[in-house]
Amino acid sequence: xxxxxxxxxxxxxxxxxxxxxxxxxxxxxxxxxxxxxxxxxxxxxxxxxxxxxxxxxxxxxxxxxxxxxxxxxxxxxxxxxxxxxxxxxxxxxxxxxxxxxxxxxxxxxxxxx
Amino acid sequence: xxxxxxxxxxxxxxxxxxxxxxxxxxxxxxxxxxxxxxxxxxxxxxxxxxxxxxxxxxxxxxxxxxxxxxxxxxxxxxxxxxxxxxxxxxxxxxxxxxxxxxxxxxxxxxxxxxxx
Numbered sequence: 600x601x602x603x604x605x606x607x608x609x610x611x612x613x614x615x616x617x618x619x620x621x622x623x624x625x626x627x628x629x630x631x632x633x634x635x636x637x638x639x640x641x642x643x644x645x646x647x648x649x650x651x652x653x654x655x656x657x658x659x660x661x662x663x664x665x666x667x668x669x670x671x672x673x674x675x676x677x678x679x680x681x682x683x684x685x686x687x688x689x690x691x692x693x694x695x696x697x698x699x700x701x702x703x704x705x706x707x708x709x710x711x712x
Numbered sequence: 713x714x715x716x717x718x719x720x721x722x723x724x725x726x727x728x729x730x731x732x733x734x735x736x737x738x739x740x741x742x743x744x745x746x747x748x749x750x751x752x753x754x755x756x757x758x759x760x761x762x763x764x765x766x767x768x769x770x771x772x773x774x775x776x777x778x779x780x781x782x783x784x785x786x787x788x789x790x791x792x793x794x795x796x797x798x799x800x801x802x803x804x805x806x807x808x809x810x811x812x813x814x815x816x817x818x819x820x821x822x823x824x825x826x827x828x
Binding site: 603607631632633641642643644645648686688690699700701702703704705 | 745747752753754755756757760768771803814815816817819820821822
């Protein structure tokens with residue numbers, strides 16, 4: 600089982616739609632959780648962190664369910680510019696180190712006019 | 713520029729050759745990471761450095777891969793006896809401190825390696 604699993608999509612939605620992405624992680628000791636965005640042929644960039652209480656940044660809402668080891672990202676009123684691949688990212692600890700970020704395969708979103 | 717710089721941006725080589733990929737992180741960033749990304753996949757962790765030392769090299773696939781960061785700034789990823797399966801985009805990233813605090817890695821544009 601992969602450490603971080605996501606539905607690869609693609610999700611094809613019209614402008615203005617609400618779309619949700621889900622992600623599961625296998626390591627129950629994982630500490631921190633994030634969503635990154637990657638545009639085609641570009642490098643990944645941090646979109647937002649994910650907190651246990653849930654957090655919102657404009658049209659984006661992220662939620663974490665530790666018991667189910669599940670992370671979600673909701674995008675409301677989607678724009679053409681939201682078209683990208685969304686990467687679910689988990690911080691794991693490895694031995695005595697602070698760990699590294701483990702990326703999912705990503706979910707591709709395409710917003711159509 | 714002030715971002716992470718990677719060279720070369722593209723490298724085409726023949727099977728069995730040796731390759732070096734260079735990363736120049738953001739000035740002042742103590743943590744440096746190497747990932748590789750194949751088409752349709754997410755970035756796969758290879759190794760990360762805190763200062764000059766490799767804090768975690770558990771992602772290096774085999775002993776053909778090696779990375780150094782001798783002065784705690786620039787890093788070089790070295791691949792010996794390249795194989796066609798090594799073809800990927802090699803991404804370097806840096807962060808000010810341990811990434812577990814902020815989750816923010818600043819990535820370079822990557823070095824696209826093609827092994828023929």
